[in-house]
Amino acid sequence: MKKKDVAIIGYSETKINLQTGRSAYDLAGETFSLILDSVGIKKSEIDGLSVTNSFSEGANPLFASYMCDALGLTVSWLQVNGIGGASALCGVARAASAIRGGLCQTALVISADAPTTAWRSNFGAYRNEFQDPIGINGPPEMFGLIMTRYKAEYGLKVEALAKIALIQREHALLNKNACSKLKTPLTLNDYFNSRMISDPLRLLDCVMFCDGANAILLTKPENAKKLGIKKMVYPVVYAELTNFNGDKSCPNITETGFSIIGPSALRKAEMTPKDVKMFHPYDDFTIAVLMQMEQIGFCHRGEGSDFILMNEFSYNGSLPLNTGGGQLSAGQPGLAGGGVNLVEAIRQMFGEAGERQVQNPGNAIVTGIGVIPYARNWATSNIMILEV
Amino acid sequence: MKNNCDSQKPIPQPNLYINTRSFWEAAKQGKLILQFCPETGNYQHYPRPVSIFTGKRNIEWREVSGKGNIYSFTIVRSSLPGCENRSPYVIAIVELEEGVRILCNIHNCDPERVKIGTPVKLYWERLSGDINYPAFEPDKCFKK
Numbered sequence: 174m175k176k177k178d179v180a181i182i183g184y185s186e187t188k189i190n191l192q193t194g195r196s197a198y199d200l201a202g203e204t205f206s207l208i209l210d211s212v213g214i215k216k217s218e219i220d221g222l223s224v225t226n227s228f229s230e231g232a233n234p235l236f237a238s239y240m241c242d243a244l245g246l247t248v249s250w251l252q253v254n255g256i257g258g259a260s261a262l263c264g265v266a267r268a269a270s271a272i273r274g275g276l277c278q279t280a281l282v283i284s285a286d287a288p289t290t291a292w293r294s295n296f297g298a299y300r301n302e303f304q305d306p307i308g309i310n311g312p313p314e315m316f317g318l319i320m321t322r323y324k325a326e327y328g329l330k331v332e333a334l335a336k337i338a339l340i341q342r343e344h345a346l347l348n349k350n351a352c353s354k355l356k357t358p359l360t361l362n363d364y365f366n367s368r369m370i371s372d373p374l375r376l377l378d379c380v381m382f383c384d385g386a387n388a389i390l391l392t393k394p395e396n397a398k399k400l401g402i403k404k405m406v407y408p409v410v411y412a413e414l415t416n417f418n419g420d421k422s423c424p425n426i427t428e429t430g431f432s433i434i435g436p437s438a439l440r441k442a443e444m445t446p447k448d449v450k451m452f453h454p455y456d457d458f459t460i461a462v463l464m465q466m467e468q469i470g471f472c473h474r475g476e477g478s479d480f481i482l483m484n485e486f487s488y489n490g491s492l493p494l495n496t497g498g499g500q501l502s503a504g505q506p507g508l509a510g511g512g513v514n515l516v517e518a519i520r521q522m523f524g525e526a527g528e529r530q531v532q533n534p535g536n537a538i539v540t541g542i543g544v545i546p547y548a549r550n551w552a553t554s555n556i557m558i559l560e561v
Numbered sequence: 562m563k564n565n566c567d568s569q570k571p572i573p574q575p576n577l578y579i580n581t582r583s584f585w586e587a588a589k590q591g592k593l594i595l596q597f598c599p600e601t602g603n604y605q606h607y608p609r610p611v612s613i614f615t616g617k618r619n620i621e622w623r624e625v626s627g628k629g630n631i632y633s634f635t636i637v638r639s640s641l642p643g644c645e646n647r648s649p650y651v652i653a654i655v656e657l658e659e660g661v662r663i664l665c666n667i668h669n670c671d672p673e674r675v676k677i678g679t680p681v682k683l684y685w686e687r688l689s690g691d692i693n694y695p696a697f698e699p700d701k702c703f704k705k
Binding site for chain 1: 570572573574577581604605606607608613636637639652660661662664666680694
């Protein structure tokens with residue numbers, strides 16, 4: 174059931190930074206130019222474009238078309254993705270399907286956002302009446318609710334969350350694209366002394382919004398060879414689930430779609446968690462990393478804290494975790510954040526991760542998380558297994 | 562008892578995305594009504610344009626008891642814009658007796674003493690002349 178008929182042939186990423194004063198288009202232009210240079214192809218080879226929605230251009234319903242125009246591309250396939258932090262990963266999956274279906278031959282998946290320079294999004298819907306007056310601004314409050322319930326059902330060792338924050342910070346120190354403000358070493362004391370945001374969620378459990386962009390290029394392997402491209406990574410399995418528990422009035426909020434798609438993706442790849450060489454999970458909050466470990470199947474439900482405390486997640490450890498620092502420590506460039514860990518996984522598999530290079534990473538799991546609904550856990554979970 | 566920061570809360574605008582006039586009219590009279598799907602016998606909240614159980618528009622408003630218990634909670638300590646005088650404040654998911662959950666603030670309770678399973682009952686917050694907003698308070702014991 175693994176597919177190797179479409180290949181990832183390149184990636185690029187801008188530096189992630191605060192208040193750049195730049196637009197999503199300008200950041201996209203930079204990452205676009207970088208990927209053309211690194212892959213060594215002309216832009217005329219690209220005939221498909223997937224665009225991740227952005228907070229900074231959220232008021233423009235024609236964003237993908239404007240992006241296509243800004244980049245000077247003429248395409249036979251254009252897609253816009255609006256499943257939040259799951260969008261970059263789903264863009265790769267949709268691009269692969271479009272290539273398989275003959276809608277295009279070579280597709281660019283671009284994610285760019287500048288929410289710390291300009292915020293032009295309004296979620297509308299029920300929020301004005303049923304969420305805003307309560308003082309729920311966004312994900313931190315909802316994750317506080319999820320953590321409290323998890324803690325009550327299973328027990329939560331805070332030092333396990335601290336370990337995630339610390340190891341990812343060590344990785345970010347080795348990543349030249351990581352946000353400058355986050356490039357200071359962290360100690361266990363720093364973690365425990367970081368202020369409570371929304372109990373039991375601390376500041377250092379959370380991502381920080383930044384500006385930035387990233388891109389991925391896909392085509393069929395035979396076309397890649399024709400273009401003289403040597404480095405390839407295959408997105409062999411992909412699964413996605415949106416609006417998990419969306420038809421339940423009292424769902425278990427410690428459960429997510431990963432409990433379904435995680436184990437099934439591994440089965441399709443004919444892998445067990447022990448075979449996974451690198452884990453690049455979506456990391457908006459430390460608890461999200463722990464919950465994914467459990468629900469994808471690295472350990473049993475409720476054993477996430479112990480699993481984290483007993484394993485080594487350094488780039489040279491037994492299960493390298495978000496080796497570029499993840500969004501937690503490299504920064505979350507708005508909705509382009511879903512591409513940060515994806516690009517790092519590809520960089521590692523291309524053997525281009527420099528001093529944090531994982532030895533022979535033959536495969537990787539990359540995930541995405543999107544959209545926090547009313548009184549439930551996250552709405553979209555997606556997972557991709559990459560192989561060389 | 563009136564929360565001294567009520568005036569800082571965003572005032573909801575009924576009917577922005579679906580017809581919620583009945584909900585706010587009932588609230589003004591101190592009644593909590595929620596959407597009920599008669600085909601499946603289930604409540605749903607927040608209000609939707611269809612039954613989330615059947616996809617049909619056969620839904621009605623029914624009054625609920627306003628009694629339940631705390632399914633989960635968090636204490637918000639950051640000073641969000643417009644909430645400077647409020648923090649720390651408690652946000653909870655309350656599970657009502659009728660089998661439906663509601664996001665809400667918990668009043669008349671020391672935030673540090675809120676627990677999962679705490680029995681709560683309705684507490685109406687007056688946000689404006691027109692809007693009574695549903696919140697909850699402990700049903701008995703450990704008041705401030």
